[in-house]
Amino acid sequence: MPGTLTWQWIAAEARRRVAVRQWPPGSRIPDEAQLAAEFGCARATVNRALRELAAAGLLVRRRRAGSFVAELPVRKATFEIQVIRQEIAARGLRPGYRLLEAASLPVPAPVRDLLGLAPGTPFRHLRALHLADDRPFCLEDRWLNPATPGLEGVDFAAVSANEWLVRNRPFSSGTIAFFALAADPGLAALLDCRPGEALFAVERATFAGADPITAVRLTYGPGHRVTAPI
Amino acid sequence: MPGTLTWQWIAAEARRRVAVRQWPPGSRIPDEAQLAAEFGCARATVNRALRELAAAGLLVRRRRAGSFVAELPVRKATFEIQVIRQEIAARGLRPGYRLLEAASLPVPAPVRDLLGLAPGTPFRHLRALHLADDRPFCLEDRWLNPATPGLEGVDFAAVSANEWLVRNRPFSSGTIAFFALAADPGLAALLDCRPGEALFAVERATFAGADPITAVRLTYGPGHRVTAPI
DNA sequence: TAGTGGTCTAGACCACTCA
DNA sequence: GAGTGGTCTAGACCACTAT
Numbered sequence: 001m002p003g004t005l006t007w008q009w010i011a012a013e014a015r016r017r018v019a020v021r022q023w024p025p026g027s028r029i030p031d032e033a034q035l036a037a038e039f040g041c042a043r044a045t046v047n048r049a050l051r052e053l054a055a056a057g058l059l060v061r062r063r064r065a066g067s068f069v070a071e072l073p074v075r076k077a078t079f080e081i082q083v084i085r086q087e088i089a090a091r092g093l094r095p096g097y098r099l100l101e102a103a104s105l106p107v108p109a110p111v112r113d114l115l116g117l118a119p120g121t122p123f124r125h126l127r128a129l130h131l132a133d134d135r136p137f138c139l140e141d142r143w144l145n146p147a148t149p150g151l152e153g154v155d156f157a158a159v160s161a162n163e164w165l166v167r168n169r170p171f172s173s174g175t176i177a178f179f180a181l182a183a184d185p186g187l188a189a190l191l192d193c194r195p196g197e198a199l200f201a202v203e204r205a206t207f208a209g210a211d212p213i214t215a216v217r218l219t220y221g222p223g224h225r226v227t228a229p230i
Numbered sequence: 231m232p233g234t235l236t237w238q239w240i241a242a243e244a245r246r247r248v249a250v251r252q253w254p255p256g257s258r259i260p261d262e263a264q265l266a267a268e269f270g271c272a273r274a275t276v277n278r279a280l281r282e283l284a285a286a287g288l289l290v291r292r293r294r295a296g297s298f299v300a301e302l303p304v305r306k307a308t309f310e311i312q313v314i315r316q317e318i319a320a321r322g323l324r325p326g327y328r329l330l331e332a333a334s335l336p337v338p339a340p341v342r343d344l345l346g347l348a349p350g351t352p353f354r355h356l357r358a359l360h361l362a363d364d365r366p367f368c369l370e371d372r373w374l375n376p377a378t379p380g381l382e383g384v385d386f387a388a389v390s391a392n393e394w395l396v397r398n399r400p401f402s403s404g405t406i407a408f409f410a411l412a413a414d415p416g417l418a419a420l421l422d423c424r425p426g427e428a429l430f431a432v433e434r435a436t437f438a439g440a441d442p443i444t445a446v447r448l449t450y451g452p453g454h455r456v457t458a459p460i
Numbered sequence: 461t462a463g464t465g466g467t468c469t470a471g472a473c474c475a476c477t478c479a
Numbered sequence: 480g481a482g483t484g485g486t487c488t489a490g491a492c493c494a495c496t497a498t
Contacts, residue, residue, distance in 0.1 A: 025400075032464080032465070041488080043490095044489090045488080047465075047467090048486090057310075058401055061465065061466095062465080062497090063497095064497055065495095065496070072316065072396055072397065073400050076308050076311065077406045079308075080287075166303065167255065167302065171249055178408050178430070178457075180428040180431075181428050196412075199410055200410040208249075223409075226407065226409075227405055230405060230434065230436070262483080262484070271468075272471090273484095277484075280484090292476090292478090292483080293482090294476060296482090
């Protein structure tokens with residue numbers, strides 16, 4: 001036991017005990033008070049350490065029952081969702097942007113379901129291409145709630161909806177999905193690839209409270225990968 | 231200000247102030263002591279709240295400088311990486327498993343780079359199919375360090391390497407990547423889809439400390455999506 | 461009902477880094 | 480050098496739930 005006693009040391013020690021089976025999967029570990037006594041620290045310090053391990057999926061904690069080593073730990077991978085312009089810049093490329101289409105249209109059924117809208121609701125539809133070193137990087141296909149405050153007067157030929165929303169309607173909740181799709185001829189032309197080629201895509205739906213803000217599909221050019229530490 | 235004062239209330243109030251531009255992007259917010267005085271709570275409570283918001287990407291905190299509202303907040307999406315058998319069961323389907331191939335082979339170059347190995351290193355190569363209601367769900371193509379403790383005597387026809395590793399070498403570090411690929415004829419036959427079809431795939435490389443444990447590619451059947459709250 | 465984790469308090473010291 | 484966040488302490492009360 002260390003001179004430098006922090007919650008991180010305790011967390012690391014607990015990880016070690018799990019790894020070497022001193023605390024086997026499914027078993028109950030000593031309670032916070034016992035560990036605080038063993039390590040000679042305050043219970044709050046142990047609490048902080050164990051809370052982090054529970055967030056990481058390594059422990060399962062239940063009031064009155066105790067803390068248990070997870071049987072089949074659920075690992076968590078956290079991906080960072082940047083503004084696309086930054087995503088391009090982070091790869092050392094020069095970002096570009098071109099608005100392809102802007103219109104007010106009835107929302108198609110899949111998007112309607114995603115956002116929980118009534119049939120026939122008119123939404124702002126935007127399609128835009130993001131470029132990296134003048135080559136197609138990603139197609140942004142977005143449905144935007146026309147009631148979004150501040151929306152009037154925004155020129156989406158100059159600022160991508162992606163960036164405007166992040167700056168002006170931040171911190172909404174929603175869902176994100178990753179999947180693969182085959183390029184149809186239109187997509188292939190825009191993204192400079194062969195028709196039928198396998199492309200990586202992301203769909204997001206975001207809300208401010210219960211109000212739908214936007215649904216967007218981002219389809220990336222061939223070979224795109226998203227990575228995260230685990 | 232509430233009867234129920236918790237760090238979560240403070241976090242919500244801070245989110246609100248950011249959303250309504252009371253604390254605009256890039257601005258410095260009051261320091262912890264001031265907020266504690268305003269809310270009538272201990273500084274530790276404010277600290278807990280602001281720490282969560284910083285982890286969520288909403289604030290940027292710097293010692294001596296203060297806490298700032300992020301200019302372009304980086305949203306984070308956390309995906310749960312379950313054991314494949316559980317992933318299938320969670321969809322209400324009956325999991326199945328079939329080992330296709332097990333051999334000791336020199337590691338191919340891309341995997342070698344991923345794991346940082348010397349050329350010609352022999353690794354255990356496994357290919358297995360995961361089934362959902364007897365239909366192909368996902369192909370597991372894995373390279374496994376033969377020096378992994380406890381590996382001798384494991385029958386990978388009975389237990390998937392995926393599950394054995396989670397149970398026996400948990401809590402390693404590594405990287406994960408998501409991408410799309412086109413089904414080659416072999417894949418198409420195994421996953422019961424058309425050649426050329428766009429498939430979703432995941433690659434993971436995991437380490438115990440500096441020691442490579444495994445590299446795996448999971449290729450999912452057509453239409454697979456992974457989702458997360460955001 | 462009792463034991464466990466969840467949280468809050470009031471205070472303290474430290475580490476970092478900006479001016 | 481000084482102001483800020485990062486953390487620890489010792490104690491307390493509460494919420495939940497297994498028994």
